[in-house]
Amino acid sequence: MSQRVCISLDAMGGDHGPSTVVPGAALARERHPGMTFLMFGDEAILTPLVAAEPRLEGAVEIRHTTISIAMDDKPSQAVRQGRGKSSMWQAIQAVRDGHADAAVSAGNTGALMAMSKICLKTMSGIERPAIACLWPTVRGESVVLDVGATIGTDAEHLVEMAVMGAAMARIVFDLDRPTVGLLNVGTEEMKGNEAVKEAARLLREMELPNFAYHGFVEGTDLGRGTTDVVVTEGFTGNIALKTAEGTAKQIAAYLRSAMSRTLSAKIGYFFARQAFEALREKMNPSRANGGVFLGLEGIVIKSHGSENAQGFAAAIDLAHDMARHDLMRTIRDMLDQTPAVVTA
Amino acid sequence: MSQRVCISLDAMGGDHGPSTVVPGAALARERHPGMTFLMFGDEAILTPLVAAEPRLEGAVEIRHTTISIAMDDKPSQAVRQGRGKSSMWQAIQAVRDGHADAAVSAGNTGALMAMSKICLKTMSGIERPAIACLWPTVRGESVVLDVGATIGTDAEHLVEMAVMGAAMARIVFDLDRPTVGLLNVGTEEMKGNEAVKEAARLLREMELPNFAYHGFVEGTDLGRGTTDVVVTEGFTGNIALKTAEGTAKQIAAYLRSAMSRTLSAKIGYFFARQAFEALREKMNPSRANGGVFLGLEGIVIKSHGSENAQGFAAAIDLAHDMARHDLMRTIRDMLDQTPAVVTA
Known part of the structure; x- marks a missing residue:
C-alpha cells in the first residue's frame, strides 16, 4: 500500500452517477488532502465536472469507458456484459492490479458483489x-x-x-x-x-x-x-x-x-x-x-445508490480508513490465529 | 361465543403479576362494560385487589391456584410442572372448555405457546x-x-x-x-x-x-x-x-x-x-x-412481560376484539377457501 491512499471510483454507478461521485470525491479529499482517485467512466462527462472542482486539482486520473451497469441489471447479466469493460469492473480491477487501495461504487449491490468475487477472489479461509x-x-x-x-x-x-x-x-x-x-x-x-x-x-x-x-x-x-x-x-x-x-x-x-x-x-x-x-x-x-x-482479496465499498455527494464522500472516507489501516492484513492476521475448525 | 365476552386471565403471569393484571382488567372493562373475567391465581392476593376496583364489580370470578410459571422456566419444564395446575394452563383450558372466549397472559412466551399447543391443539390445515x-x-x-x-x-x-x-x-x-x-x-x-x-x-x-x-x-x-x-x-x-x-x-x-x-x-x-x-x-x-x-383452536393473547396496567389493558382489548368478531371462524372460512396445496 502506498503512503498516499488511492481510491478507484466507479464514476457511473448509482442513481445520480458522476454528478454525485465527483463532488463526493471533492468533499472527501478536503478531509484527506493526500488522497488521489482513479475515476472510471465517460471522459466527456467527467472531465468538465472534475475541472470545476478546485479541491480535486492534480488528484484525479480519468480512465475512459462508456459501459456502465444499470441499477436493475441482474448480477449474472451485469457480469456477462460488463466484465472487463464496465466502469464498475475496472474500478475493482484497479484494486486487484495494485493501482488503487480500495474501490468505491454506488452501483447495483448484486453486480458489485458478483464482479468483486470474480475479479478479486475470496480470501483463503473464507x-x-x-x-x-x-x-x-x-x-x-x-x-x-x-x-x-x-x-x-x-x-x-x-x-x-x-x-x-x-x-x-x-x-x-x-x-x-x-x-x-x-x-x-x-x-x-x-x-x-x-x-x-x-x-x-x-x-x-x-x-x-x-x-x-x-x-x-x-x-x-x-x-x-x-x-x-x-x-x-x-x-x-x-x-x-x-x-x-x-x-x-x-x-x-x-x-x-x-x-x-x-x-x-x-x-x-x-x-x-x-x-x-x-x-x-x-x-x-x-x-x-x-x-x-469483507472476505475478498481487496477492499470494495458499496455506497447507497440514492446517496447525495455527502453520502458518497462518507463511503470514500470509509474506504480511506480501511486502506490506510490495512484492513486486509488485519483480517489475515486474525484468521491465522483462528483454529482450523473454522478456516478448514 | 356468548354475547358478553368473557376473558380468562393468567393473573400470576408477567414481571408484575396481579398488581398489573387486576388494574389492567379494570381499565379494559371501562372501555367494554359488558366484559367479564375468569382470573386464575392466588385468591389471597387477588381478592383484595379486585375488591379495591369498583370498575370490576360483579365482573370477576377468581379461580384459585398457587402454582405459577416463572419468566425464565424452559417451555418443557413449564409444561411438566404447570400442566393442569398452573394459572397459565388453567387460563388456556378455560378457552378450550368454552368457559372463556379468549385467554390473556403476560407470562413466559415459550411456555404459553407450548401449553397452548398441547391444550388447544393447532387448527386443522395449519x-x-x-x-x-x-x-x-x-x-x-x-x-x-x-x-x-x-x-x-x-x-x-x-x-x-x-x-x-x-x-x-x-x-x-x-x-x-x-x-x-x-x-x-x-x-x-x-x-x-x-x-x-x-x-x-x-x-x-x-x-x-x-x-x-x-x-x-x-x-x-x-x-x-x-x-x-x-x-x-x-x-x-x-x-x-x-x-x-x-x-x-x-x-x-x-x-x-x-x-x-x-x-x-x-x-x-x-x-x-x-x-x-x-x-x-x-x-x-x-x-x-x-x-x-394464530393457528390454534382458541384465542390466546400474549402481553409483554414488563408491561404496566395500560399495556395489559391493550392486550385485553385485543382479546376482546378477536373474540367478539370471531377470529376463529374467520380463519376457518378463509382456510376453507385456500387450495389444497397449502392445507394438505
Missing part, C-alpha cells in the same frame, strides 16, 4: 464474503454484518464473520479487543436456530485473543450499542437494517407533524430549531453510508 | 402456529407475523401465515380485502431465499378472494405501512420487531438529550411540550401491546 455497515448507536457506532451479501448461513460462516467484523472494528474504533455479539431472538442459550447455537459454542470455546465474544444479543441491542460488532445472517441483517431506517423515517414524520400542529408547537420548534437540526444530522443516514465488502 | 402483532405505521397499523413463535419456515407455512394474518386484518381493520406482503431483502422476483420465492409463486397463483397479495416488501415498508399484513419467518420477524423498538428508544434518547442541551432548546421544549407528549403517546409501545397466537 467461505463467503459479507457486507458490513456502521450502525449508529446511543454509545456511538457498531459494526453490523452481514447486511445482505449472502442469504442463509451456517455456524462456520457466522464465526468467520465474527472474525472479519472484529478486524474491521479494531480498525474503525481503534480497539484492541472489540466485543462481538451474535444476533438472536433471545439471550438464553437454548434460543435460536442451529447455526446460531453452534456458532455460539464455537466462539465460546475458541477464546480468540483479538476479540471478546459477548454472547447472544437481540434486536433492541443494535440501537443500544451493547457490543462493538453484531453478527447475523444476511437475510435477517438486511431486514433489520432497513427496519431501523424505516422506523427512523417514521418517527421523523411523526415529529414533523407534531411540531406543525399548534401555534405553541410551532413556537417551540422555532426556539428548539438548532436542537432539531442536530438531531436531523444525527439521524442522517448519509453519515453512516457505506457497506464494506 | 402446520405451525404463529404470533402476530399490530405494528404502528405512518398510515395507522399493520398486522405483522410471525414475531417469534417458530424458528425456520417453508413456503407452505408462509402461505398459511398470509391467510391467518389476513383474517386478523379483516377483523382488526374492518377490511374486506386486506393487502398482504412477504418480507424480503428486495422487491425483485429473484431476491430472497427459496421459501420466500416459492411462497410468492403460490400466493400469486392462488388469487385468494379474501386478500390481495401485494408482492415482496422490505424492512423500510414496515414503518411505511405499505401493506395491511406483512408475513415473515419467526427469527427474522422477532429481530425486526425488536430492532424497531430499539431504534425508537434510541431516537427518544437523542431527542431528550438534544432538548436539554441549550437554554433555547429548553424554551422550545416548554412551548412544544404538548406536541412532545403526543409524540411520546404515539411511540408508546404499550398502545400496541399484545401478540396474537
Whole structure:
C-alpha cells in the first residue's frame, strides 16, 4: 500500500452517477488532502465536472469507458456484459492490479458483489464474503454484518464473520479487543436456530485473543450499542437494517407533524430549531453510508445508490480508513490465529 | 361465543403479576362494560385487589391456584410442572372448555405457546402456529407475523401465515380485502431465499378472494405501512420487531438529550411540550401491546412481560376484539377457501 491512499471510483454507478461521485470525491479529499482517485467512466462527462472542482486539482486520473451497469441489471447479466469493460469492473480491477487501495461504487449491490468475487477472489479461509455497515448507536457506532451479501448461513460462516467484523472494528474504533455479539431472538442459550447455537459454542470455546465474544444479543441491542460488532445472517441483517431506517423515517414524520400542529408547537420548534437540526444530522443516514465488502482479496465499498455527494464522500472516507489501516492484513492476521475448525 | 365476552386471565403471569393484571382488567372493562373475567391465581392476593376496583364489580370470578410459571422456566419444564395446575394452563383450558372466549397472559412466551399447543391443539390445515402483532405505521397499523413463535419456515407455512394474518386484518381493520406482503431483502422476483420465492409463486397463483397479495416488501415498508399484513419467518420477524423498538428508544434518547442541551432548546421544549407528549403517546409501545397466537383452536393473547396496567389493558382489548368478531371462524372460512396445496 502506498503512503498516499488511492481510491478507484466507479464514476457511473448509482442513481445520480458522476454528478454525485465527483463532488463526493471533492468533499472527501478536503478531509484527506493526500488522497488521489482513479475515476472510471465517460471522459466527456467527467472531465468538465472534475475541472470545476478546485479541491480535486492534480488528484484525479480519468480512465475512459462508456459501459456502465444499470441499477436493475441482474448480477449474472451485469457480469456477462460488463466484465472487463464496465466502469464498475475496472474500478475493482484497479484494486486487484495494485493501482488503487480500495474501490468505491454506488452501483447495483448484486453486480458489485458478483464482479468483486470474480475479479478479486475470496480470501483463503473464507467461505463467503459479507457486507458490513456502521450502525449508529446511543454509545456511538457498531459494526453490523452481514447486511445482505449472502442469504442463509451456517455456524462456520457466522464465526468467520465474527472474525472479519472484529478486524474491521479494531480498525474503525481503534480497539484492541472489540466485543462481538451474535444476533438472536433471545439471550438464553437454548434460543435460536442451529447455526446460531453452534456458532455460539464455537466462539465460546475458541477464546480468540483479538476479540471478546459477548454472547447472544437481540434486536433492541443494535440501537443500544451493547457490543462493538453484531453478527447475523444476511437475510435477517438486511431486514433489520432497513427496519431501523424505516422506523427512523417514521418517527421523523411523526415529529414533523407534531411540531406543525399548534401555534405553541410551532413556537417551540422555532426556539428548539438548532436542537432539531442536530438531531436531523444525527439521524442522517448519509453519515453512516457505506457497506464494506469483507472476505475478498481487496477492499470494495458499496455506497447507497440514492446517496447525495455527502453520502458518497462518507463511503470514500470509509474506504480511506480501511486502506490506510490495512484492513486486509488485519483480517489475515486474525484468521491465522483462528483454529482450523473454522478456516478448514 | 356468548354475547358478553368473557376473558380468562393468567393473573400470576408477567414481571408484575396481579398488581398489573387486576388494574389492567379494570381499565379494559371501562372501555367494554359488558366484559367479564375468569382470573386464575392466588385468591389471597387477588381478592383484595379486585375488591379495591369498583370498575370490576360483579365482573370477576377468581379461580384459585398457587402454582405459577416463572419468566425464565424452559417451555418443557413449564409444561411438566404447570400442566393442569398452573394459572397459565388453567387460563388456556378455560378457552378450550368454552368457559372463556379468549385467554390473556403476560407470562413466559415459550411456555404459553407450548401449553397452548398441547391444550388447544393447532387448527386443522395449519402446520405451525404463529404470533402476530399490530405494528404502528405512518398510515395507522399493520398486522405483522410471525414475531417469534417458530424458528425456520417453508413456503407452505408462509402461505398459511398470509391467510391467518389476513383474517386478523379483516377483523382488526374492518377490511374486506386486506393487502398482504412477504418480507424480503428486495422487491425483485429473484431476491430472497427459496421459501420466500416459492411462497410468492403460490400466493400469486392462488388469487385468494379474501386478500390481495401485494408482492415482496422490505424492512423500510414496515414503518411505511405499505401493506395491511406483512408475513415473515419467526427469527427474522422477532429481530425486526425488536430492532424497531430499539431504534425508537434510541431516537427518544437523542431527542431528550438534544432538548436539554441549550437554554433555547429548553424554551422550545416548554412551548412544544404538548406536541412532545403526543409524540411520546404515539411511540408508546404499550398502545400496541399484545401478540396474537394464530393457528390454534382458541384465542390466546400474549402481553409483554414488563408491561404496566395500560399495556395489559391493550392486550385485553385485543382479546376482546378477536373474540367478539370471531377470529376463529374467520380463519376457518378463509382456510376453507385456500387450495389444497397449502392445507394438505
